[in-house]
Amino acid sequence: MQTHKTFKLGNFTLTALNDGDGAVTADKMFPTTDPTVVNDAFAAQGYDTNITVGRNVLHVQTETQSVLIDAGLPDAHLSAAMDAAGIDPAKIDVILVTHGDGDHIGGLKNFPNAQIMLPQKAWELWSTESGRIQMVAEWCIPLSRMMPSERLMQAAKGRAKYGSDVLPALANAGRVNIFEADTEVLPGFKFIEAFGHRSDHYAVQISSGDETLVHIVDAFRHPIQIAHRDWTDLYTSHGSMAAETTTRLFELVSDLNAPMFGSHFAFPGLARMTKEDGEFVWSWGI
Numbered sequence: 001m002q003t004h005k006t007f008k009l010g011n012f013t014l015t016a017l018n019d020g021d022g023a024v025t026a027d028k029m030f031p032t033t034d035p036t037v038v039n040d041a042f043a044a045q046g047y048d049t050n051i052t053v054g055r056n057v058l059h060v061q062t063e064t065q066s067v068l069i070d071a072g073l074p075d076a077h078l079s080a081a082m083d084a085a086g087i088d089p090a091k092i093d094v095i096l097v098t099h100g101d102g103d104h105i106g107g108l109k110n111f112p113n114a115q116i117m118l119p120q121k122a123w124e125l126w127s128t129e130s131g132r133i134q135m136v137a138e139w140c141i142p143l144s145r146m147m148p149s150e151r152l153m154q155a156a157k158g159r160a161k162y163g164s165d166v167l168p169a170l171a172n173a174g175r176v177n178i179f180e181a182d183t184e185v186l187p188g189f190k191f192i193e194a195f196g197h198r199s200d201h202y203a204v205q206i207s208s209g210d211e212t213l214v215h216i217v218d219a220f221r222h223p224i225q226i227a228h229r230d231w232t233d234l235y236t237s238h239g240s241m242a243a244e245t246t247t248r249l250f251e252l253v254s255d256l257n258a259p260m261f262g263s264h265f266a267f268p269g270l271a272r273m274t275k276e277d278g279e280f281v282w283s284w285g286i
């Protein structure tokens, strides 16, 4: 199993890192739509109904800094992939956190020397009691599709710790830096609002020289969503908001002619979106 893939973006060296993966069937991926409708649409477009759900973390080596977009899960997968790619966790300078889900922030403690970059709205949500209650409640929407209620309560309690324990500790250590969306976090990096999956969910646009990549994080999952942006995926809290975000990001990546990187596309998480005769066309790979 390949654990990392390195490629260039202008003067930056990017590495897709594999933090493990799973699989889900199409009807389970879109649980709020009639399964027959989902399966028929997949069959009509020739897509496999067994969908690999990757967990991809992106590393960017700029001219001066070692940057991660999200920190993965706390366990050993990401560490092993970084080891194989020759990336030292102790030398990560900066982590851009896209949202407060466990598969994106669980590994923060593995990077003791990194500064954490956070969008303003995410900070406001996670650093207030009312915001934390909102974030836990909206996480329960997708979670309730996946697990029985007694496990859900336990998982929800664990989630609140990000805002009540993890972030304050990082902030007290002077490691949390807050940015508005659409402003440069570092040279060549900015957060883009991408609400819907969660209310704290941001994409990241990365540019070097005249090349750009858009990390769409969890905004959408599968090319079937070109035709069915109204289908809410298994993991998403706010379906109609996610559909608007998906359209906006489709337009952005096709206008920029930029490759896109998805946290949960099959490894290595790279795809392209073009527009032909006014229709979006998806292709896998860089």
Ligand SMILES: [Zn+2]
Pocket: 101, 103, 104, 217, 218, 263, 264
């Ligand atoms: Zn995710």
